[in-house]
Amino acid sequence: MPRSQIVVYCLVALISLAGLADATYLTAQALSGETMVCGGSPDCFKVLGSQYAHLGSVPLALVGTIAYFSVFSFAILAAFGYAKVRRLLLITVWSMFAVTLWLLYTQAFILHAFCRYCLFSAAMVFLLAGLIVASRSP
Amino acid sequence: MPSSKAIKSFLPFVIIGVVAALTITMGAIFYRAKRVTAVTMSKEQTVAAQATGSVHARGSADAPVTLEEFGDFQCPPCGRLAEPLQQIEKDYGSRLRVIFRNFPFTIHEHAHEAAYAAEAAGLQGRFWEMHDLLYQEQAAWAKSKEVQTLFEAYSGMIHLDVERFKKDMASDRVKEKVESDRKRGEALGVKNTPTIFINNESVPPTSLNPTALRAAIDAALREKKGS
Numbered sequence: 001m002p003r004s005q006i007v008v009y010c011l012v013a014l015i016s017l018a019g020l021a022d023a024t025y026l027t028a029q030a031l032s033g034e035t036m037v038c039g040g041s042p043d044c045f046k047v048l049g050s051q052y053a054h055l056g057s058v059p060l061a062l063v064g065t066i067a068y069f070s071v072f073s074f075a076i077l078a079a080f081g082y083a084k085v086r087r088l089l090l091i092t093v094w095s096m097f098a099v100t101l102w103l104l105y106t107q108a109f110i111l112h113a114f115c116r117y118c119l120f121s122a123a124m125v126f127l128l129a130g131l132i133v134a135s136r137s138p
Numbered sequence: 139m140p141s142s143k144a145i146k147s148f149l150p151f152v153i154i155g156v157v158a159a160l161t162i163t164m165g166a167i168f169y170r171a172k173r174v175t176a177v178t179m180s181k182e183q184t185v186a187a188q189a190t191g192s193v194h195a196r197g198s199a200d201a202p203v204t205l206e207e208f209g210d211f212q213c214p215p216c217g218r219l220a221e222p223l224q225q226i227e228k229d230y231g232s233r234l235r236v237i238f239r240n241f242p243f244t245i246h247e248h249a250h251e252a253a254y255a256a257e258a259a260g261l262q263g264r265f266w267e268m269h270d271l272l273y274q275e276q277a278a279w280a281k282s283k284e285v286q287t288l289f290e291a292y293s294g295m296i297h298l299d300v301e302r303f304k305k306d307m308a309s310d311r312v313k314e315k316v317e318s319d320r321k322r323g324e325a326l327g328v329k330n331t332p333t334i335f336i337n338n339e340s341v342p343p344t345s346l347n348p349t350a351l352r353a354a355i356d357a358a359l360r361e362k363k364g365s
Contacts, residue, residue, distance in 0.1 A: 017157070024161055028168030033343030038213035038243060039330035049215065069161060073154045080150040 001081060008135040009079035012089070012128055016071040019124035023064035026117055030059035046113035052106050060103075064121060067096050071128065093128050100125040173342075192315060194265045196227060197235035202362040203337055203355050205234060208241040208323045210331040211252035211272045212280050215346065219332055220273035222348040226355070233359060238269060239319040241331050248285045251307075253316045255289040258306035259298055260315075267296040337361075 026048065029035055035048040047053060053060050074089035100122045107114050207223070209216040227236055240256070242249035252272050259268030271292050272279070279288045293303040306312055323333070326340075334341040334351070337358045345354060 020157075020161060021164065024165045025168050028165050028172050031344075032169055032172035033346070034172050034330070036346055037215055037330035037332065037343045038210055038246070045214075065161070065165075069158065072157060076150045076153050080146060082150070 005135055006079050008131055009075045012075040012093075012131050012135075013072050013079065015124055015127050015131070016068045016075060019121055019128075020065065020068035020072060022117055022121050022124070023061050023068050026061035026121075027059055027065050030054075030061050035059075044115040044117065046111055047107055047115035047118055050111055052103070052111070064096075067092060068124075071096070090132060093125075093132050096125045097129045192260075193237055194239075194260060194269070195235055195237045196266055198232045199235065201233055201235035203230070203234050203358045204237060204335075205351075205355070206237040206239065206335040206338075208239050208319075208328045208331055208333040210240075210242045210246060210249045211256065211269075212246035212249040212276065213243070213331045214276070216332045217273045217276040219346060220270070222351070224270065226348065226351060229352075230355060234355060238265075239323060240316045241320055241323045241328055241333070242316065243331070246280075248280060248282075250316065251285055251289065252279070254307045254312045255292070255303075257312035257315045258303050258309075259293060259296065261306045261312070262298050262302065264296050264298055268292065271296060 030048065030053070034040065035045065035053065038045060048061075055063060070092050071089065074085045074092065077085045078089055103118060104122055107118065205223075205226075207216075211217075223236065227234060240253040242253045244250070256265055256268045256272060259265055275288075275292070279285050282288055289307070290300055290304060293300050326335075330343065332346060334346065336351075336354050339358075341351065341354055345351065
């Protein structure tokens with residue numbers, strides 16, 4: 001595997017770590033019930049306390065935590081030469097990209113509020129998608 | 139000594155394992171920091187609350203269970219809980235006493251005015267009617283630019299003397315009442331709304347739903363029967 005690709009996978013792992021920290025924080029916030037009450041940032045509350053922040057009874061942040069952790073694991077394995085996980089990495093990142101677009105649309109046009117933690121996560125996903133595209137270009 | 143090839147095959151899994159452990163640890167630390175710890179009112183705080191005299195309460199004073207809510211009329215979770223709470227009040231009847239205290243946040247544009255409106259209605263003996271109406275119509279007035287006009291219209295709907303209501307809403311008396319409720323909340327460690335105490339024990343935010351509240355009230359009733 002070319003050295004440049006190893007560097008890209010390492011960058012993917014690092015960025016997914018930042019996203020993982022963000023998603024873990026939001027998961028803890030959701031599980032502690034903080035998003036079910038008022039008192040914090042009103043915009044974050046509007047987003048995190050909304051029905052769109054949950055999949056049934058599961059906080060979306062928890063799904064995000066699992067997704068970021070998967071991306072990190074796949075990127076590390078890919079950097080160490082496990083070729084089979086590259087496809088899984090691709091699928092996970094593009095799925096996250098699609099969900100992120102939907103969530104940005106929801107914040108902008110349905111909830112009319114933005115949560116800075118969600119925007120940070122969106123930025124991380126865009127960076128991941130950019131790196132994945134870069135890693136595949138000749 | 140393991141070969142470099144063996145190390146290379148193990149290393150990614152070690153890294154993944156370390157990150158998994160760190161994530162779980164970090165999550166646990168965040169959760170502990172975010173979790174609202176249960177607050178129990180001391181005897182002095184309970185007595186001080188009863189001594190204030192102007193408490194807004196529904197239900198029998200002899201009820202075995204008292205539910206005290208600190209609420210903000212513009213807070214959506216408070217609004218969502220208002221109707222289930224009314225149903226709970228009906229279902230438990232004389233076994234439950236409900237107290238409401240104002241805890242408006244400045245981040246909510248009209249929360250203080252709404253609290254003043256409820257207190258002004260209270261001066262004409264219609265606090266609960268205004269309380270219910272404010273929660274019922276929360277979505278309408280929360281976004282309104284003409285909130286004062288709306289509140290005056292509400293005062294008419296619940297048959298208040300509108301002119302007196304307007305004067306009372308601007309009076310120091312209602313502002314002091316709202317402030318005294320807020321101070322009481324702060325003294326008890328209230329940071330969020332709704333914060334609910336059932337027989338002086340705070341209910342965690344994760345239990346602020348009809349099912350969990352009923353379970354907490356039932357537990358308080360059993361405890362009263364047992365003591």
